[in-house]
Amino acid sequence: MPTTATLGVFIVAALALLVVPGPSVLYLVTQSIAAGRRGGMAAMFGVQTAGAVHVLFAAVGLSAIIASSATAFAILKYAGAAYLIWMGARRLLGGESIGHVAAGADSTTSQRRLFRQGFIVNLLNPKSAIFFVAVLPQFVDRTRGAPWVQVLILGAIFLTVAVISDGAWVLCAGWVSARLRSRRAQRIESTLSGAVLIALGLVAATQRRT
Numbered sequence: 526m527p528t529t530a531t532l533g534v535f536i537v538a539a540l541a542l543l544v545v546p547g548p549s550v551l552y553l554v555t556q557s558i559a560a561g562r563r564g565g566m567a568a569m570f571g572v573q574t575a576g577a578v579h580v581l582f583a584a585v586g587l588s589a590i591i592a593s594s595a596t597a598f599a600i601l602k603y604a605g606a607a608y609l610i611w612m613g614a615r616r617l618l619g620g621e622s623i624g625h626v627a628a629g630a631d632s633t634t635s636q637r638r639l640f641r642q643g644f645i646v647n648l649l650n651p652k653s654a655i656f657f658v659a660v661l662p663q664f665v666d667r668t669r670g671a672p673w674v675q676v677l678i679l680g681a682i683f684l685t686v687a688v689i690s691d692g693a694w695v696l697c698a699g700w701v702s703a704r705l706r707s708r709r710a711q712r713i714e715s716t717l718s719g720a721v722l723i724a725l726g727l728v729a730a731t732q733r734r735t
Contacts, residue, residue, distance in 0.1 A: 526670055528666065535683075538660075540690070543686060553569050555698075555718045556568040561702045562696060562703075564635065565696075566692065568643035571640035575650075576647060576683075576684050577681075579657050580657055580676065580681070581677070582657075588655070601650070605649030608646060608649060612722050613718075613723035613725075616719030657676075664679055
């Protein structure tokens with residue numbers, strides 16, 4: 526078990542990393558504006574569930590394989606990029622407009638779909654795997670118990686902070702979504718959100734191992 530001082534420093538570091546909007550926040554904001562607060566929350570929990578999988582991978586050493594293997598990194602990178610671009614194209618072509626998404630945002634089926642999308646997007650993000658294998662071990666003290674247990678504890682703390690931080694962004698974006706009622710606003714949102722998703726996919730495709 527990490528010391529109290531170590532946990533305090535880790536929480537401060539996690540907050541510093543999470544309060545700065547990144548691709549994950551941009552993705553969640555886009556989904557929240559399209560699907561409303563409940564849909565955004567479903568996507569956010571999907572993202573964080575995939576984060577929990579990455580923490581587990583880091584604890585058992587699988588993330589280290591991804592970090593060290595150019596092939597594994599490339600497979601995840603291009604698969605994740607293709608998925609984001611595909612979702613963006615659907616949004617641009619009207620297959621998943623704000624009217625379509627928001628209309629079913631309260632249904633269990635729609636929330637499951639948004640959860641699944643968020644899960645896949647983060648699971649296929651090799652940077653998430655590299656982040657946990659690069660950051661969490663820095664706070665592990667081998668004299669304080671099994672390293673893998675400490676990684677799981679630190680990962681759980683990070684994901685808790687992430688849920689609070691990302692949840693705040695989702696609620697704000699959901700507030701905006703509730704005010705996009707006109708047809709014109711919906712068309713503009715569909716175009717912008719589709720473009721954002723495609724841009725995120727292109728950025729994901731160009732990311733490198735560090």
